[in-house]
Amino acid sequence: xxxVIAPVWRAELPNEAATQGLAREVAALVGADDxxxxxxxxxxxxxxxxxxxxxxxxxxxxxxxxxxxxxxxQIYDSTAFPxxxxxxxxxxxxxxxxxxxxxxxxxxxxxxxxxxxxxGSALTGDRLDVRLFTDTRRGPDYRRAEIxxxxxxxxxxxxxxxxxxxxxxxxxxxxxxQHMQGDASSRVYELLxxxxxxxxxxxxxxxxxxxxxxxxxxPYSAIAHLAExxxxxxxxxxxxxxxxxxxPEIYAADLETGFAxxxxxxxxxxxxxxxxxxxRYAQAVALLAQLHARELPGxxxxxxxxxxxxxxxxxxxxxxxxxxxxxxxxxxxxxxIASGARAQYENIWRSLLTPLLAERxxxxxRDFHSPNVLWLAEREGxxxxxxxxFQDCVLGPAAYDVVSLLQDARVDVPDDLELxxxxxxxxxxxxxxxxxxxxxxxxxxxxMGAQRSSKILGIFARLxxxxxxxxxxxxxxRVKNYLRKNLGHPALADLKNWFDAAMPQIxxxxxxxxxx
Numbered sequence: 041x042x043x044v045i046a047p048v049w050r051a052e053l054p055n056e057a058a059t060q061g062l063a064r065e066v067a068a069l070v071g072a073d074d075x076x077x078x079x080x081x082x083x084x085x086x087x088x089x090x091x092x093x094x095x096x097x098x099x100x101x102x103x104x105x106x107x108x109x110x111x112x113x114q115i116y117d118s119t120a121f122p123x124x125x126x127x128x129x130x131x132x133x134x135x136x137x138x139x140x141x142x143x144x145x146x147x148x149x150x151x152x153x154x155x156x157x158x159x160g161s162a163l164t165g166d167r168l169d170v171r172l173f174t175d176t177r178r179g180p181d182y183r184r185a186e187i188x189x190x191x192x193x194x195x196x197x198x199x200x201x202x203x204x205x206x207x208x209x210x211x212x213x214x215x216x217x218q219h220m221q222g223d224a225s226s227r228v229y230e231l232l233x234x235x236x237x238x239x240x241x242x243x244x245x246x247x248x249x250x251x252x253x254x255x256x257x258x259p260y261s262a263i264a265h266l267a268e269x270x271x272x273x274x275x276x277x278x279x280x281x282x283x284x285x286x287x288p289e290i291y292a293a294d295l296e297t298g299f300a301x302x303x304x305x306x307x308x309x310x311x312x313x314x315x316x317x318x319x320r321y322a323q324a325v326a327l328l329a330q331l332h333a334r335e336l337p338g339x340x341x342x343x344x345x346x347x348x349x350x351x352x353x354x355x356x357x358x359x360x361x362x363x364x365x366x367x368x369x370x371x372x373x374x375x376x377i378a379s380g381a382r383a384q385y386e387n388i389w390r391s392l393l394t395p396l397l398a399e400r401x402x403x404x405x406r407d408f409h410s411p412n413v414l415w416l417a418e419r420e421g422x423x424x425x426x427x428x429x430f431q432d433c434v435l436g437p438a439a440y441d442v443v444s445l446l447q448d449a450r451v452d453v454p455d456d457l458e459l460x461x462x463x464x465x466x467x468x469x470x471x472x473x474x475x476x477x478x479x480x481x482x483x484x485x486x487x488m489g490a491q492r493s494s495k496i497l498g499i500f501a502r503l504x505x506x507x508x509x510x511x512x513x514x515x516x517x518r519v520k521n522y523l524r525k526n527l528g529h530p531a532l533a534d535l536k537n538w539f540d541a542a543m544p545q546i547x548x549x550x551x552x553x554x555x556x
Contacts (some may be wrong), residue, residue: 047194049201053172053183059085062185063092066170069200072121072148074193075163077156080172085183089170090125090152097123097150108154112140115149122149134160166191199246202297207232210291210301212240232301239304240291245270245431246298255359263359265350266432270298273431275340275347276403283334285327286416286426295343305414305426316453318460320415320425324408324445325461327422329468332402332438352404352436354393361389361491363498371505372497372516373543381542388534392487396437399484404436408444410451439484440492447489447522449496449515486529493523 053059070076076093078086091105097118108114108127116123124145131137137159156163167190175182189197207213215232220241230242248268251259261268270293280287288303310320339346350356365377365385377385407429414426442465446458462485469476496519500512527536 047189047198047201049187049197049204051185051187053085053185054179055181056088059089059183059185060092060096063089064096065200065204066168066187067093067096069193069196070150070168072150074150075167076150076152077163077167077169078152078154078172079156079169081174084172084174086154086170086172089172089185090154093152094123094125113142113145115145118150124149124151126151126153128153128155128158131155131158134158134162137162166193168193168197195246198297199244199299202294202299203242203244205294205297206292206299206301207242210240212242212291212301215240217242231304241288241302241304243270243273243300243302244298245273245300255355260359264356265352265434269295270300270431271295271342271347272349272433274300275342276349276405276430276433278342279337279340279403280427280430283331283336284423285331286419286423287430288426288428305416305428308415308417309410310413310415310425311410311451316410316448316451316457317415318457321445321453321457321461322464323422324413324425325442325465326468327425328408328438328441328445329465329472330422333469333472334402336403338435349403349433349435351401352397352434352440354390354397356434357393357397357491358386358389360495360498362386363502364494366498367501367505368494368497369543371501372513374545375543377542381538385538385542388538389491392532392535393491396484396487399437401435402438404434404438404440405430406432406434406436406440406444408441409448410445413445437484437488439481439488443485443489443492447492447526449500449519449522452518483529483531486526486532489522489526490532490535493519493526497523 051058051062053062066076078090080086087107091103094105094116095101095103097120098116099119103116105116105125106114108125109129112128112130113124113126116125122145126142137143142162153159153163169188169190171186171188173184173186175184187197189195204213207215212232212234215234218231218233220229220231228244230244232240232242245267248261248266251261254260255263260266267273274290274293274295277287277290281289286305288305291301291303293300310317310324339348341347365382369375369377405427408427412427412429414428416424416426442462446453446461462482466476466478466481469481470478497516500516500519503509503512526532527539
């Protein structure tokens, strides 16, 4: 299980300006009802640090902010919340805090405490501990700091430390940071812009906490082989670049906290105002054909070790297909699937998927669709296709990513363009691999299309019902159309018969809204 245990951020402070800079970093971490404990020997710089922090939060660089050694508590007003600076050196017993009016002063305030151990158990739990050390061997004003996060402050400190680490190592500390619109995942992105105008991306992909067990004691993410940290992204990124493809250069990454500074690919995509741009889609299809024709490794080097790409196995395929009866059917399809019909559904899928999964596999990037494909006009050939969002890469059927692109849940790809691009893909594969069989690929394409459509219908229903994101419902009719089309392949006759019997109204008019 992923857990956060007392992370430590160490900093070297050669002068008072460095101490002030560290205080500015901590100011971005803390707020109302937070506790910061300051520790260190006399002369270590606790009051200097506290003064710098208070001045930054109040916006008054000339604020005196003396040590509260004799007053015990000093209260300051900032624009957002009060700040309590306390020195408990003269407190003999924790009961004395009540006489000081501690609870009233601390409510809704940021509390900075020196000699916090004098408060006993009153100040344990969620807190940020700043410990300062002198280092006179390196200079009279030289200090070192260790910042430790406890409880709820641990994750905040990890995030701050990770961001600071990658921004500093990549040379982007002075960049302006602007939040970017996210997707359906837990990842967050920021656009970094230097004063010169140069841009990069800060990716924030913290370790994924384990969800509740759903099958065999395992959470959904483990069964579906979804990336649980940033390591898969870093490993697959390097592997794609080694294949001379345009994955973003990683300027710096922190594998523990999930932060990375990435090359900025711009905003030019493969879809225009009138829909898919045929030339750009053709290059994306050519990239897939080129990749699928190669012998690709299943283990990738990373940070002195290896990352093993997981298989897109039957359990993963099945738990995704099961999202349709679990989420779509009851919440949007107007039908509760009986246990017998559910078992029949699963048996049909198993009989269809088992032989396909026994065939040759390739890197399946898994989210190879228009939001994650950018156009880099200044490059040549398939390198004009910029790749994003491949951390969930698995070893699976080549047809899956072709389906992802040509049956995009968010974009209408005309049938004639889909057929033309499938022909383009087949010719490229046949040229590289004379044994390539288009009829077998067409059956695999229909099967992967049906599996992916079933999964997406379930995901979009779940995003609406569970996560309060109804805007994904706008894409439901398009995905249903893909499912209908794929079920028309003769190889999927049994699955089509199941839908006709168990969910005849799946293709009827939807009842919109989260309460449906």
